[in-house]
Amino acid sequence: MNDIQAYMQETGRKARAAARVLAAATTAQKNTALEAVADILDASRETLAEENRKDLEAGREKGLSDALLDRLELTPARIDTMIEGLRQIAALPDPIGEIFDLKYRPSGIQVGRMRVPLGVVGIIYESRPNVTADAAALCLKSGNATVLRGGSEAFHSNQAIAAAIREGLEKAGLPGDSVQVVQTTDRAAVGAMITMPEYIDVIIPRGGKGLIERISREARVPVIKHLDGICHVYVDDEADPQKAFDVALNAKTQRYGTCNTMETLLVNGTVAEDFLPRLAGALWEKGVELRGCERTRAILGEKCLPATEEDWDTEYLAPILSIRVVEDIDQAMEHIERHSSRHTDAIVTENYTKARRFLREVDSSSVMVNASTRFADGFEYGLGAEIGISTDKFHARGPVGLEGLTSVKFIVLGDGQVRQ
């Protein structure tokens, strides 16, 4: 066993020990810790800025792109948001210990379920250092210990945040090891983290598709993963034209780089000639490039570029939209079945039966009627916060809040009952 593996095993062992204490921690202790971390971060703004400067300088020397340097920077506003986030998570209801479905059985026992932490959560993420505080806070509130492995370019920033978290935890009488930020930039640490089922119960990777695919392939523990967001809006022939216009425009242009942004618009052939020119005008005005099928181009003309087969499977994350005219809801759902990444898909229709069919038959983590795909988000859904969006069906699906970081056990209350 080499040094990194030994170090990670030791980190895992400490996390497991801390997890036992956290599972029994009171709501007050966890909230006190979160408030303490917020206060300490607030008082450490200078240190944070200083450590962040080291990362930014090293990043500039290494020739990181401006976009990456921007994500790396801990501006005062971002520190504010980080602190505010901690306080918001302290204010959320504690999911742990919740008892539900407690029912009497014919045998006389009362059977119910109690929400419990998962144990130890491993988070592997890339450049943004604010993830350190966000992810640690969500895991702490849900009674889990955390092992965080951030990007090497944010090393100093992450360590500074980690020190504040440790101090806050200890102030609240919780183990400092409840949140550990890996203190090495060696890539072998990731390999070790994802293959220690005895110490880590679940891995949540936050980063590009390449990172997530590699981790999923090699992990020996469950992974809550979020791959592409190729989202669709289908405008039905019975859609209200104004709702269709509003939803389609918002789903594409409210933000371009997010996973719940629409990438492909499907329009029923009966209404395409009425609907498309007005929408295309608004999109072009905002600088969105349109790529259409033949029928779309017959309506919109040459300014709409031809869509290739590849376009239907592309997450642009950019001001580009592919458009296809379809016969009916069946063809729309077939297209979605084939090309959707099963993140979020929406129908716009006034027809009750088609709305019900779409909701039931489209197999995506969020399925919507007459609403913008941009709503697929933990805050908008009322989860209070979000550690990621799962495109898996196992365990957690869609936006993952505190509940996705928990498990449930059965509890049985009796009066001496025995089985016959």
Next chain:
Amino acid sequence: MNDIQAYMQETGRKARAAARVLAAATTAQKNTALEAVADILDASRETLAEENRKDLEAGREKGLSDALLDRLELTPARIDTMIEGLRQIAALPDPIGEIFDLKYRPSGIQVGRMRVPLGVVGIIYESRPNVTADAAALCLKSGNATVLRGGSEAFHSNQAIAAAIREGLEKAGLPGDSVQVVQTTDRAAVGAMITMPEYIDVIIPRGGKGLIERISREARVPVIKHLDGICHVYVDDEADPQKAFDVALNAKTQRYGTCNTMETLLVNGTVAEDFLPRLAGALWEKGVELRGCERTRAILGEKCLPATEEDWDTEYLAPILSIRVVEDIDQAMEHIERHSSRHTDAIVTENYTKARRFLREVDSSSVMVNASTRFADGFEYGLGAEIGISTDKFHARGPVGLEGLTSVKFIVLGDGQVRQ
């Protein structure tokens, strides 16, 4: 790619196609299919007996043990149970399409969750052919396609049951490929099944610990697994002596070979001298061998054999019980933390605070107060049926009924809302 791999890929492809149809199938269609299969099995008793005889003869020639031959046999009573099981599953409420937590958000959208099938479930099991019908029925009711791989010794029996299932499915207008029983005894089929995430969404192994450990190690899809059942009963100093006697005796002796049978009894030192002799007498009368710690033996004498360290970690599945005298609830919970397989653990106490602590702090799939561990069972819990008991924390924990075979998606109902 060799022949077996190609065959399994083709099986997986067919299962995936069937799963799409099943996901949209109505409750009536699924129930009609289950009833039809029950009727066909009822009408095929002779064929079933004949095919089962082939397996039994081959088994005898291969020198299978009497216990294995017994498990392999499809007696008329077992066929009755299998048919009755199908009808019971038809009578259960359909979990698919259930909508819950549908709430309005400040943005005006209404967000809820809908229960959906997992997709394709792979079941790998050993000798008992009745698993073929039970597992297929649970998966079908929950809208999943199934690929079943039974033990080679039950090959003919399983194929006969598979033929009846296919006939019933087709009679109800559902794809015959909804339930496929692998038509080869080649072990490579298992290796292929557990490494096809594109076609199989979850694997449920049913069999010995060796099988389950091997599958978990090599699987590239999620596994709902059930390892040991090392269950404890802790008799507190504030236990009602009669309840403690009843629960301990029942937990050990109601059945010896089940995973929810107590394997270790922990007794508070204050009451051990009063409690143990009477219980030991009753257990010895039933032929149970006792293995105790030093304090236990000081009370029970030489007839109680000495327990070794290994005993605390052994699932006997036999009339053997290990007994340890402990100081208090903390030492009892420490013992459980170290030695329990996290299946089912119980406390017997009249003390409110200790009951609450035990429920909260013991990290097992079922935690009980004043009830026999033997209640840890899908039927006793009111799940209607059980496809297995999960000792994992991810996705499903404890007895797994129809709900454990489902996922949920978010649904959003709007009136044209867009995100600000």
